[in-house]
Amino acid sequence: MRLLRDLGRRKLRSALTITGITIGIMALVVFGSMANKIDALVKGGSTYYQDKVTVSAKGGYMGLGGVLSTKMADQIEALDGVALAVPTVDMLQSDDSGAVNMGVPPMIDGFVGGATAGYETFKLSYATGRGLTAADEGQNVVVLGSDLAHQFNARVGDTVTLRAVKFQVVGILEPTLTAPDNAAEVPLAAAQQLFMKTLPSIVADKLSGGEIATGIVAYPKAGVDPQKIADEINASISGVTPMTGKDFDKQIGSATSMLNAILIGIGLISLLVGGLSVINTTAMSVAERTREIGIKRAIGASRWRIRREIVAESAFIGLVGGLLGLALGYAITTLGNDAGRESATILFDLTFGTAFSSVAFATILGALAGFIPAWGASRMDPVTALRYE
Amino acid sequence: MAILEGRNLRKTYRLSRKNTVEALKGVEVSIEKGEMVAIMGPSGSGKSTLMHILGLLHAPDPNHGPAPELYLSGENVATLSDNARTRIRARRMGFVFQDFNLVPTLTALENVLLASTYAGIRGKQARQAGLEALTLVGLADRADHKPAELSGGEQQRVAIARALVNKPEIILADEPTGNLDSDRSAEVLALFRQFNREHGQTVVVVTHDSEVGEACDRVIRMRDGRIRDHGQNVAQVADAPATATPLVAVPV
Numbered sequence A: 001m002r003l004l005r006d007l008g009r010r011k012l013r014s015a016l017t018i019t020g021i022t023i024g025i026m027a028l029v030v031f032g033s034m035a036n037k038i039d040a041l042v043k044g045g046s047t048y049y050q051d052k053v054t055v056s057a058k059g060g061y062m063g064l065g066g067v068l069s070t071k072m073a074d075q076i077e078a079l080d081g082v083a084l085a086v087p088t089v090d091m092l093q094s095d096d097s098g099a100v101n102m103g104v105p106p107m108i109d110g111f112v113g114g115a116t117a118g119y120e121t122f123k124l125s126y127a128t129g130r131g132l133t134a135a136d137e138g139q140n141v142v143v144l145g146s147d148l149a150h151q152f153n154a155r156v157g158d159t160v161t162l163r164a165v166k167f168q169v170v171g172i173l174e175p176t177l178t179a180p181d182n183a184a185e186v187p188l189a190a191a192q193q194l195f196m197k198t199l200p201s202i203v204a205d206k207l208s209g210g211e212i213a214t215g216i217v218a219y220p221k222a223g224v225d226p227q228k229i230a231d232e233i234n235a236s237i238s239g240v241t242p243m244t245g246k247d248f249d250k251q252i253g254s255a256t257s258m259l260n261a262i263l264i265g266i267g268l269i270s271l272l273v274g275g276l277s278v279i280n281t282t283a284m285s286v287a288e289r290t291r292e293i294g295i296k297r298a299i300g301a302s303r304w305r306i307r308r309e310i311v312a313e314s315a316f317i318g319l320v321g322g323l324l325g326l327a328l329g330y331a332i333t334t335l336g337n338d339a340g341r342e343s344a345t346i347l348f349d350l351t352f353g354t355a356f357s358s359v360a361f362a363t364i365l366g367a368l369a370g371f372i373p374a375w376g377a378s379r380m381d382p383v384t385a386l387r388y389e
Numbered sequence B: 001m002a003i004l005e006g007r008n009l010r011k012t013y014r015l016s017r018k019n020t021v022e023a024l025k026g027v028e029v030s031i032e033k034g035e036m037v038a039i040m041g042p043s044g045s046g047k048s049t050l051m052h053i054l055g056l057l058h059a060p061d062p063n064h065g066p067a068p069e070l071y072l073s074g075e076n077v078a079t080l081s082d083n084a085r086t087r088i089r090a091r092r093m094g095f096v097f098q099d100f101n102l103v104p105t106l107t108a109l110e111n112v113l114l115a116s117t118y119a120g121i122r123g124k125q126a127r128q129a130g131l132e133a134l135t136l137v138g139l140a141d142r143a144d145h146k147p148a149e150l151s152g153g154e155q156q157r158v159a160i161a162r163a164l165v166n167k168p169e170i171i172l173a174d175e176p177t178g179n180l181d182s183d184r185s186a187e188v189l190a191l192f193r194q195f196n197r198e199h200g201q202t203v204v205v206v207t208h209d210s211e212v213g214e215a216c217d218r219v220i221r222m223r224d225g226r227i228r229d230h231g232q233n234v235a236q237v238a239d240a241p242a243t244a245t246p247l248v249a250v251p252v
């Protein structure tokens, strides 16, 4: 109570300090949430690619790029150490959607439902409906990722249009915070037809639609290092680029950890500014109250009690600033995600950990900022402090 | 037995390397338990400085001349730690400072309760005692007023209530009547005297006012950092402690 009243008396200064911390914490929350989202994306990818080898046409990546043949799957499956190899057809949902996009752009992933059962360890669960099965081949059906379902505002049974072709929604995925959230899964044959339409007719005429693949996913036999399979593919098949989980981590992981460091750095710098402002305010308000501290010391307040009072006050300022910053950060990330849902661009993932540590950080920073002037004030001779003007 | 006894008490304020003020130049003083003593002397003679040393706010200078000694009820307190001195101030002493010194953000009652808190008394009991102390100084109806909403004399009386609230063994008051008219200052003196009588408390009053001096048992006179006259306890001289001193009417 007394603490609140003391703060109330120095309204303007306390308000300015709290604002400083609020902005710092808000930045930390926003950039931290962005980093979380990127992290989740990358972790998801890393987990998915870890136990397999993904083959693309030379120069391609992650099953995207030039055209391969479905026959290549048999060729790869025949290699030593390969348990299963399946063709996939992946493409962007629209040709321009990758231009300005953080994270993963909306994708169409074509594969034969259930073909990798028993091999694929990355489990997807369905919020509603079902996954694709082999029986879906030949049908225009789709399973939507959670963000995509939001974007289309689609439910199971609805019809959505992908690259000018109508598909019936048979399932919607639970959020994964990673690539599948933004993917439309369709039967392989349907994807092949969509893909054909993206090719120049001179190229398309030479191809038989049913044989097109953009990627081959190879699952190693138990105990076989995916790298060994990648080496074998490199040695025996030309015109392709195999990618292992390690390759993914190296290329994507290092790029994003750099980005994360920058994001967190921006947040920390803003926080430092907020922190300096707490130190400044506390130091000023302690100097202002030297006389008061002298009175209290003279009539019997111990040094520790004085320190406690000042530190509690500045920690409280930090806590309030932290909570306000969190509230603002929450508002920004929520609004940002809502706005991004239109284009299935989810930028932020505000986790409990980020929220908690931001507020805790602000509080501890406040307490530390109070500690320095508190120490000085409590060491002053009471009579000297009493006479202070 | 002397409740406060000091020898070789010195205090030099160092303003700069060359410029020093010898506020106390080796004082020997003894104050008996239950005495009500006035310290008088011209401005700058070291009265406040002596009071601060007796109240354990300052330590006497240790490093020139014979070592200082200060005993509180026979216990040597000259070299106690800051914590130990703080505890004694909180629990055994009550202070009224020369410029009354209230905390501006707190109400009159809260200012009084600060002293209770530091003495380890809290809650209802403390509140009760705080209100009683404010009633004693005639300010019960001002309990919720901030210092800025009180007159100078009222602020001084709040400070007195704060000094009395724990019924400390020793009350040290620096010009407690400086801002009061003669009626009010008579009331304050009567209050000290009442405490002194009823609870056997020792009262040390620094004053310029010779009427205040006359109302006390003994007057210590200072000049230029030294005690010129230790005075004589009129009560002891008359050998009739309860009635020999002039008793001012106790306010209701």
Ligand SMILES: Nc1ncnc2c1ncn2[C@@H]1O[C@H](COP(=O)(O)OP(=O)(O)OP(=O)(O)O)[C@@H](O)[C@H]1O
Residues within 6 Å of the ligand: A384, A387, B013, B014, B015, B021, B022, B023, B041, B042, B043, B044, B045, B046, B047, B048, B049, B050, B098
């Ligand atoms: N903190 C200080 N720094 C420097 N000099 C001081 C300090 N406190 C007191 N003095 C000096 O010490 C001397 C004694 O001061 P003290 O306050 O004890 O006098 P006093 O007798 O209480 O005077 P007054 O009646 O005016 O209150 C004075 O000359 C004063 O200027």
Ligand SMILES: [Mg+2]
Residues within 6 Å of the ligand: B047, B048, B049, B098, B174
């Ligand atoms: Mg003085």
